[in-house]
Amino acid sequence: MIDGVFMMKRLALTAVLLGVALLTLTGCSLKSSRRYIEGKASELSKVYPTENLEDLFDKFPDGFQIRITDISEDSEDSPSISYQVVLNGISETKEIKGEIIKESSFENSDGKIEEETLYKGNVYYKDGSLHLSEGGSSNNKEKGDLKHSRLLMQEFPISRSSLKGLEVVRKGYSLETGSASITYKLKNEQVNNYLGLENDAQPNMIINIPEPTVSGKNYGYSIIFRKDKLSHSEGIVGKLEKD
Numbered sequence: 001m002i003d004g005v006f007m008m009k010r011l012a013l014t015a016v017l018l019g020v021a022l023l024t025l026t027g028c029s030l031k032s033s034r035r036y037i038e039g040k041a042s043e044l045s046k047v048y049p050t051e052n053l054e055d056l057f058d059k060f061p062d063g064f065q066i067r068i069t070d071i072s073e074d075s076e077d078s079p080s081i082s083y084q085v086v087l088n089g090i091s092e093t094k095e096i097k098g099e100i101i102k103e104s105s106f107e108n109s110d111g112k113i114e115e116e117t118l119y120k121g122n123v124y125y126k127d128g129s130l131h132l133s134e135g136g137s138s139n140n141k142e143k144g145d146l147k148h149s150r151l152l153m154q155e156f157p158i159s160r161s162s163l164k165g166l167e168v169v170r171k172g173y174s175l176e177t178g179s180a181s182i183t184y185k186l187k188n189e190q191v192n193n194y195l196g197l198e199n200d201a202q203p204n205m206i207i208n209i210p211e212p213t214v215s216g217k218n219y220g221y222s223i224i225f226r227k228d229k230l231s232h233s234e235g236i237v238g239k240l241e242k243d
Helices: 002-031 034-046 053-059 160-164 189-195
Strands: 064-072 080-090 095-107 113-126 129-132 167-173 180-185 204-209 219-227 230-238
Touching: 002 034, 034 160, 034 167, 034 180, 034 204, 034 219, 053 064, 053 080, 080 113, 189 219, 189 230
Parallel strands: none
Antiparallel strands: 064 080, 064 230, 080 095, 095 113, 113 129, 167 180, 180 204, 204 219, 219 230
């Protein structure tokens, strides 16, 4: 009798564990679907486009941060040039300002990557454009410049319907990290003009969605537009005002 009760409990526990495993797999499968990931990615419509970046304070009253990175390489023998801009939206003053770093990197004869900072200075947003502040430090008397004076965020619209019409290259959800990503093949004249590509070019558009955004704890995305040796990325993070 005791053995029978023990066996019944064991079978019940096994059934529970199998049920939990099936629910986990079902949940993972749902979150790996295009419909689910694209639904999360389409929330970028809240900020794409925002012509006047100061309007972002209405959506992020506690402030926000935008990161822009441009990387290009003319040939395999030429160094890779990167522009990294970090902009902070300061809620107390409603200013948008930050730092720009221009770097060069190349592989030396020993196969090691060497990096050199060409320019480092401050940048601010005013009247619809980015501007360099006075001063800044540089090597070899390198003059500070901006790869772009405006963001794609100011011009390029993203919506559920626009994403739905694109070809998906790859997508995925990580059960380990809780993050998701989706890559589209993009053919868009506006983006191509911004990146300096041919009109018929089809760069990849990669949307990375970290766990806090997937779970609804925060709002943060990074978008990468990539074609051959050229890459442009924009990322934004902040806490949305509750409706």
